[in-house]
Amino acid sequence: MDENKARKTNKTLRHQRFTTFILSLPVLVFVVMSLHNKAAERPAAVSEEPAVAQAGASLPSSAPSAVPQQSADTVWIDVRTPQEFDGGHLPGAINLPVDGFEELLPATVKDKSAIVALYCRSGNRSGRALAIAQKLGYANAFNAGGYSALKASRSE
Secondary structure, three states: OHHHHHHHHHHHHHHHHHHHHHHHHHHHHHHHHHHHHHHHHOOOOOOOOOOOOOOOOOOOOOOOOOOOOOOOOOEEEEOOOHHHHHOOOOOOOEEOOOOOHHHHHHHHOOOOOOOEEEEEOOOHHHHHHHHHHHHOOOOOEEEEEEHHHHHHHHHO
């Protein structure tokens, strides 16, 4: 009799553990997806000479507050694809797509103290490029945000 009771208890415990595991899966999936999304947020045609910004150009009000003081020597880099760049870009901008950015930036902008303004379509890819630029030692690089907002601010 004790053997039957022990089997029944074992079966009940296994069932409870299995049920707990199954019920905790959605929570586990949610946590993993949240971490994945946070990791994705963190935060390549090359020109011979770096382009410089037009004098008097300013960033839109949505730009980050910790933006270095800009000058006529600000290097504007569009990190979108060549196809997006060909569809329209800021005057004087260089196209260095985010894929391959780590190799292209040092070859294009040799002065690591230069002010480097990065932009893309929405600010996401330029955020990724900013993390790469900072890792490479570009202390005055910043995420200027999205192309549409920058284009609109320059036409005001």
